[in-house]
Amino acid sequence: MAGVRTLQTLTESFWRDEYVVSAADLDLVTGQILEAARPQRLGALASTIILRRMQAEREAVTRQAKQGDLYQPKGHYEVGQTVVFSALDFQSGRVVGLRAGENPKYGPFNVIRVAFDDPPVEREFAADLDVPHPLNVPVEELVVSTDSAVSEADLVRAFEHYVAVKLEPVLEEAPEFVRFDGQWFLRDLLPEIHVGHLNLAEAMIDEAGHPLPAREMIAELELPVTGSREAQLFALNRALGEDSRFDNVSTADDRVWFLRALVPEAVYERPAVLEPAFRAQGGEYIGLTMLDMVEEIGDELDDVDAAAVLRDSGSVRFELSFPHLYAGTMPATQSLLRMMPPSTQRYYPITLVDARGKKRFDAWVVPEERYVCGLKEWYTETGLTVGAEVTLASADEPLTFTISVAPVRSRRRDWIRVATVAEGDFSIQLQQQAPPPVRADQHMLMLVPDEEAIVGLMRQAAEAQLSLSAMVRSTFLELAKLGGTVHAKSLYSACNMLRRTGAVPVFAELTRRACYNPVGDGLWVYSPDLEGTVYRDPDEMRERPLSNREDTVRDQAIQYLGR
Incomplete structure (x- = not known):
């Protein structure tokens, strides 16, 4: 309104540029915590300051107006x-x-x-x-002048951030305030948590064998009865958070704690065999028929971060690669993570239930690393091998999933690819073997009698920085010795015994290089006379104009944009 004063506490510029935390503000914060008798979030404290400052300025203006x-x-x-x-x-x-x-x-x-x-x-x-x-x-x-279209609550929400960023460092410097997990409390109101309480908490979690919420442990810890229940929880959670023996693994506001000594090492450090060498970037050209193979394989390295994941079917399926088999992990693809609750923790536990034997066991989701660890024992007990088809489905209980594989009906001996290291070189041979006890993709399937030898080979390839093109070529030629043609999924499976790669980078190499020719049903052949020649556009990748093979098939080349 023209000619009517606007209070400075109603303007963004005041809170952004001029506001300074005062001693009166700290007294107000102290009073709010005392009155509530429980920890307060920084935003709530900032809102209280804003409201009190607004009220004080209105009162001052009113007094000034009454002077005449x-x-x-x-x-x-x-x-x-x-x-x-x-x-x-x-x-x-x-x-x-x-x-x-x-x-x-x-x-x-x-x-x-x-x-x-x-x-x-x-x-x-x-x-x-x-x-x-x-x-x-x-x-x-x-x-005073106010905008009738903007409520006081709207103004508080708009200014809260400016106050919070100025208030937080002041609270951190003030010895009377303590913080945990975004909440603030008064040090003098904290019940004492001593080392005996923490040792007992450690024993409780160790005996349970699974994470425990702080609320569940309080009853057994016999904490001092002074203060509210919220104060006890705050003190216990804060003490557990400062003790290196404990890790917060919660996915919700209720803090849940576990022992660092009981979680797999892969929670804290990515296994070397899972170190990505080649992953999908988005925009690579691959054959249209290869999209189904990418989906069937279910490799986390084929996720494109910018891609929108629209499916939310409640289950995911993947075909086990050697790195995941060896590390006892499974891919945490975007589709899988959509089945999980949002979490800011580095890792959190889930419960897996074997669909056949109903055995329950803990596994650990590590979202940033894109894998789930803790499956090594189950892989071994179930008899999984490279290429095994695994399905994970949501169960009725929170953070609980059924994990299943299909048994094979016949264990009759058959010719199966076996990967070994012979005189320091990667070798793949066909041997008559009984098939694994669970269903595996026939093209992905590969037995590995000496896993440590393959891991050593992967270490050497990483140290030598073996390139994608060199890896694909050498692996293709090794597989081609078994019958001339090589299936794209077999190539992906074998390449993952040299360096960790997604399927898309391997398929893109087949698509763009003229020396590889598709002959149908996912099979490819090698033409040594075209080595080094690259098709530059999708039309050439489809037509394969340099191929002199009559059995070459034409597969439309499209840009990969994610699964």
């Missing part, structure tokens, strides 16, 4: 009278002159001359002018 008559054009004033002007930041002045106004448009009215002290100046204002005017409104509306 509030000026309005319709008002009548006499010489010697003190008048307060809302449009002049509530300056007061003394009427020193009065004369008749001259304006036929408004009829009779007066003009007062007012003397101000700071700075010393005299100005004239209309009086006895009862016409529509922004200042001819009820007096209470002149004290």
Whole structure:
């Protein structure tokens, strides 16, 4: 409203540029915590300060306005009278002159001359002018100006961040305040948590063999009864968080604790065999028929972060690669993570239930590393091998999933690829073997009698920085010795015994290099005379114009944008 003062506490510029935390603000924060008798979030403390500052400024302006008559054009004033002007930041002045106004448009009215002290100046204002005017409104509306379209709650939400970022470092420096997990409390109100309590908490978790919430442990710890239940929880959670033996593994506001000594090492350090060498970037050209293979394999390295994952079927399926088999992990693809609750923790536990034997066991989701660890024992007991088809499905209980594999009906011996290291080189041979006890993709399937030898080979390849093209070529030629043609999934499976790679980088190499020719059903052949030649556009990748093979099939090349 024109001519009406806007309180500075209602402006963004004040909180952003001018506000400074005062001793009175800290007293207010202390009082709020004392009154609530429980920890308070920083945002709630900031909101309290904003509301109190707004109220204080309104009260100050109201007191200032009462020092004299509030000026309005319709008002009548006499010489010697003190008048307060809302449009002049509530300056007061003394009427020193009065004369008749001259304006036929408004009829009779007066003009007062007012003397101000700071700075010393005299100005004239209309009086006895009862016409529509922004200042001819009820007096209470002149004290402050607010935007009726913006509520006080909206203003608090808009300014809360500015106060919070200034308040937080002050609270951190003040010894009387303590913080845990975004909440603040008073140190003097904390019940004592000593080493005996922490040792007992460690024993409780160790005996349970699974994470325990702080609320469940409190009853057994016999904490001092002083203070509220919330204060006890705050003190216990804070003490557990400062003790290196414990890890917070919760996915919700209720803190859940586990022992670092009981979780797999892969929770804290990515296994070397899972170190990505080649992953999908998005935009690579691959054959249209390869998209189904990428989906079936379910490799986390084929996720493209910018891709929108629209599916939420409640289950995921993947085909086990050697690195995951060896590390006892499974891919945490975007599709799998969508089945999990959001969490800010580095890792958190889930319960897996074997669909056949109903055995329950803990596994650990490590979202940033994109894998789930803790499956090594189950892999071994179930007889999984490279290429095994595994399905994970949501169960009725929170954070619980069934994990299943399909048994094979016949264990009749058959020719199966076996990966070994012969005289320091990667070797793949066909041997008559009994198939694994669970169903595996026939193209991915590969037995590995000496896993440590393959791991050593992967270490050497990483140290030598074996390139993608060199890896694909050498592996293709090794597989081609078994029958001439090589299936794209077999190539992916074998490449993952040299360096950790997604399927898309391998498939993109097949698609763009002229020396590889598709002959149908996912099979490819090698043409040594075209070694080093690269197709540059999707039409060439489809037509394979340099191929002299009559059995070459044409597969539309498309840009990979994610699964």
